[in-house]
Amino acid sequence: MFRVTVFIMSLVLILWTQCPCAQECGALHENTCEGCISSSPDCAWCKDKYFVRGGQQRSVRCNSTARLREMGCAEDDIVDPVSLQTVTDPLPRKGRRRALLTPQNMTVELRPGKPLTFEVQVKRPKKTSVDVYYLTSLSFAGKDSSHSAMQLGAQVISAVQEVCPEAESRGFGIFGDKHNTDSERTTECGEGELGCKKAFSFSHSPSPLDSPEAPTKAPRNGARALQGPSEGGLLALMQTAACGAMIGWVRNARLVVYVSDHGFRAADGDTPHADSTSDSGRCHLREGQDISRSLDYPTVAELAHKLTENNIQIIFAVTEGVAEKYQELSDLLPKSTVAILPSDLSNVTAAIKEAYNRLSSAMVVSHTGVPGLNISYITECADGEQRSSVRGACSDTGDNRRTSLKVTISSKDCLEPQSLHLQLLGSPDRLSVELKSLCSCECGDGPDPEFCSYSGEFRCGVCRCYPGFIGSRCDCDLERESDATCRMKEADQVCSGRGDCMCGQCECNRRENPAEHIYGQYCECDNFSCERALGKLCGGHGRCICGECHCDSGFVGTACDCSTEVDRCMSPNGSLCSNRGNCECNQCKCSGPYSGPLCEVCPTCEGTCGFKYCVECLAFGSGPYKENCQEKCTSIRHPRSTPGETVERLPNENSSLAEVSPQNT
Ligand SMILES: *[C@@H]1O[C@H](CO)[C@@H](O)[C@H](O)[C@H]1NC(C)=O
Ligand SMILES: *[C@@H]1O[C@H](CO)[C@@H](O)[C@H](O)[C@H]1NC(C)=O
Numbered sequence: 001m002f003r004v005t006v007f008i009m010s011l012v013l014i015l016w017t018q019c020p021c022a023q024e025c026g027a028l029h030e031n032t033c034e035g036c037i038s039s040s041p042d043c044a045w046c047k048d049k050y051f052v053r054g055g056q057q058r059s060v061r062c063n064s065t066a067r068l069r070e071m072g073c074a075e076d077d078i079v080d081p082v083s084l085q086t087v088t089d090p091l092p093r094k095g096r097r098r099a100l101l102t103p104q105n106m107t108v109e110l111r112p113g114k115p116l117t118f119e120v121q122v123k124r125p126k127k128t129s130v131d132v133y134y135l136t137s138l139s140f141a142g143k144d145s146s147h148s149a150m151q152l153g154a155q156v157i158s159a160v161q162e163v164c165p166e167a168e169s170r171g172f173g174i175f176g177d178k179h180n181t182d183s184e185r186t187t188e189c190g191e192g193e194l195g196c197k198k199a200f201s202f203s204h205s206p207s208p209l210d211s212p213e214a215p216t217k218a219p220r221n222g223a224r225a226l227q228g229p230s231e232g233g234l235l236a237l238m239q240t241a242a243c244g245a246m247i248g249w250v251r252n253a254r255l256v257v258y259v260s261d262h263g264f265r266a267a268d269g270d271t272p273h274a275d276s277t278s279d280s281g282r283c284h285l286r287e288g289q290d291i292s293r294s295l296d297y298p299t300v301a302e303l304a305h306k307l308t309e310n311n312i313q314i315i316f317a318v319t320e321g322v323a324e325k326y327q328e329l330s331d332l333l334p335k336s337t338v339a340i341l342p343s344d345l346s347n348v349t350a351a352i353k354e355a356y357n358r359l360s361s362a363m364v365v366s367h368t369g370v371p372g373l374n375i376s377y378i379t380e381c382a383d384g385e386q387r388s389s390v391r392g393a394c395s396d397t398g399d400n401r402r403t404s405l406k407v408t409i410s411s412k413d414c415l416e417p418q419s420l421h422l423q424l425l426g427s428p429d430r431l432s433v434e435l436k437s438l439c440s441c442e443c444g445d446g447p448d449p450e451f452c453s454y455s456g457e458f459r460c461g462v463c464r465c466y467p468g469f470i471g472s473r474c475d476c477d478l479e480r481e482s483d484a485t486c487r488m489k490e491a492d493q494v495c496s497g498r499g500d501c502m503c504g505q506c507e508c509n510r511r512e513n514p515a516e517h518i519y520g521q522y523c524e525c526d527n528f529s530c531e532r533a534l535g536k537l538c539g540g541h542g543r544c545i546c547g548e549c550h551c552d553s554g555f556v557g558t559a560c561d562c563s564t565e566v567d568r569c570m571s572p573n574g575s576l577c578s579n580r581g582n583c584e585c586n587q588c589k590c591s592g593p594y595s596g597p598l599c600e601v602c603p604t605c606e607g608t609c610g611f612k613y614c615v616e617c618l619a620f621g622s623g624p625y626k627e628n629c630q631e632k633c634t635s636i637r638h639p640r641s642t643p644g645e646t647v648e649r650l651p652n653e654n655s656s657l658a659e660v661s662p663q664n665t
């Protein structure tokens with residue numbers, strides 16, 4: 001019966017510890033509701049005034065909901081806030097454009113550790129008005145004829161306009177590589193050479209490419225050092241995002257067409273929130289000036305973040321040789337695609353149109369980062385497949401322009417109130433989430449000064465005492481205490497001289513060594529002043545409880561220094577101490593003339609009983625062998641009588657002789 005019970009209990013224990021559904025509140029010693037609920041998502045607080053029984057700590061109020069229920073806390077008294085969301089969209093008004101992203105406005109109260117999932121309806125933006133920026137590499141600008149870069153730009157704009165007639169050019173930019181200071185000195189511009197510029201890494205021109213003022217010729221970079229690889233494209237992209245006002249973006253839907261036949265360089269690292277501190281994330285463009293100072297390459301994560309923030313989509317129109325590299329980059333950026341430029345540049349329009357169509361049929365929702373917040377998306381795309389990722393994206397929403405996203409947010413710690421924005425890339429629409437951490441308790445229990453002895457504030461079932469008062473009901477006035485109850489006997493010291501009397505109760509001193517503990521109602525006990533053996537408290541084989549050793553099984557003695565084992569007393573033939581002594585503390589205490597670890601040695605034994613007579617005759621010249629002592633006792637030599645010879649072992653010589661003194665025989 002007992003065994004069955006144990007079996008069931010261990011089964012329950014195994015299930016209980018392994019089952020992930022069993023919540024376990026790991027918080028210990030949380031004395032306030034706030035501390036309790038923010039310590040773990042699995043902790044709840046019981047606000048029942050009378051929940052804590054005598055002798056219990058206040059922290060028993062903090063445990064899992066299930067456990068509190070078991071302990072008798074009423075459902076209404078369990079404080080266990082759950083994350084919640086409230087949509088605060090205004091009612092839709094007639095005549096107003098329906099938003100592509102709904103809801104648009106919500107508030108979220110997030111309990112640390114408790115994720116919250118909400119659904120967002122998305123309508124893919126139509127190919128509506130878009131601002132287009134043309135960004136080309138210097139290498140490309142100088143590749144063919146000096147005209148080709150500008151002509152290509154004009155082709156690009158008209159290709160986009162074929163798909164989306166309202167698209168407008170917002171100027172163009174040319175990038176080289178990250179500038180290094182040496183190149184400044186090697187400027188090779190001729191005196192007054194038109195269109196030759198001093199060394200630059202990014203040059204921005206605000207004239208629309210489809211306007212009559214647009215230059216027909218790309219400016220020449222006068223620094224030979226920069227006519228090599230043009231790998232500073234990400235620097236320039238970052239500037240198109242960071243310098244909104246300088247670039248002159250008008251609409252919220254923005255497209256950059258990036259043309260290059262070179263690769264790019266990026267800084268290592270994954271710092272999505274570094275934009276505020278990073279140099280490369282700030283705008284460095286000045287009116288009418290190129291960027292010629294040295295900037296750091298951005299990281300891809302920084303760039304992705306900045307592009308999301310500024311709602312910029314990109315077409316990487318690149319030559320076949322570098323297309324793969326840009327595809328890898330594009331996969332990491334929120335909304336971008338790669339178009340392979342035909343080598344003769346004859347049919348650029350088709351490539352751009354195709355890429356722009358692809359970009360427009362994609363749906364991407366991305367967010368600006370909030371430090372400490374974890375956001376993930378589940379998207380159900382046209383193919384019916386559910387995708388989970390760091391962005392809500394469908395490469396092709398098909399004919400159905402509507403999609404829904406499940407967004408899950410969670411935080412580990414309490415966060416300051418702040419806003420989170422989810423942007424539908426390529427459209428001006430976004431969802432603003434006002435975020436608040438649920439780290440305080442709304443217990444709804446009014447003031448109850450009487451319960452707290454008019455000396456404290458009542459909140460969530462417990463009293464917070466004013467200074468000078470303690471106790472669960474603040475009923476102990478520290479100034480009017482009596483220490484009679486802190487003495488074991490009237491003549492004794494208060495708390496045995498090892499503690500302070502606080503409101504009639506001893507608070508025992510703490511020892512510097514954390515392994516040493518003073519306790520007891522009068523601090524009369526401790527666990528370090530027991531008997532020691534071999535330098536160890538209780539011989540290392542017991543626990544010191546209130547000054548006394550409580551030995552582990554197998555040990556006895558006041559210092560637990562005596563083993564109850566007998567293995568070291570066991571003779572080879574199986575007898576204890578060869579039956580010639582007692583086994584005490586696993587050591588033979590030999591009797592009579594015997595010696596040796598197992599009492600196996602008896603140097604003076606001759607025959608069976610001859611020894612006694614030999615002793616008599618050798619020592620005293622008396623006894624039955626008196627006449628023929630030398631002859632009978634050849635194997636025994638009295639040390640004094642035969643100094644030349646030694647007896648192999650005679651440790652008990654003296655006592656043996658004393659024992660066999662004539663009086664005893
Ligand atoms: C919750 O209650 C169980 C059982 O009484 C106890 O073992 C555990 O320590 C408690 N947890 C906390 C956080 O107090
Ligand atoms: C969103 O809500 C906030 C306050 O809750 C309000 O100030 C703001 O105007 C709202 N925005 C929209 C688009 O409804």
Ligand SMILES: *[C@@H]1O[C@H](CO)[C@@H](O)[C@H](O)[C@H]1NC(C)=O
Pocket residue numbers: 347350
């Ligand atoms: C350009 O390429 C597309 C397909 O890629 C083709 O349909 C079109 O006829 C081509 N146009 C010219 C002018 O070659």
Ligand SMILES: *[C@@H]1O[C@H](CO)[C@@H](O)[C@H](O)[C@H]1NC(C)=O
Pocket residue numbers: 115374375376408410
């Ligand atoms: C973020 O949330 C996802 C899904 O909820 C989870 O898999 C991931 O481990 C979380 N990351 C962190 C850093 O908490």
Ligand SMILES: *[C@@H]1O[C@H](CO)[C@@H](O)[C@H](O)[C@H]1NC(C)=O
Pocket residue numbers: 514515516517527528537543544
């Ligand atoms: C004494 O008690 C303290 C507190 O319970 C404990 O941490 C420590 O290990 C104990 N020391 C010994 C030697 O048992």
Ligand SMILES: *[C@@H]1O[C@H](CO)[C@@H](O)[C@H](O)[C@H]1NC(C)=O
Pocket residue numbers: 571573574575578579
């Ligand atoms: C083992 O030897 C001792 C002395 O050598 C003897 O007294 C004892 O009887 C022996 N015991 C057994 C079980 O043979």
Ligand SMILES: *[C@@H]1O[C@H](CO)[C@@H](O)[C@H](O)[C@H]1NC(C)=O
Pocket residue numbers: 650651652653654
């Ligand atoms: C025996 O007794 C003598 C004299 O009292 C002493 O010198 C000697 O050390 C003793 N021997 C032993 C083994 O106790």
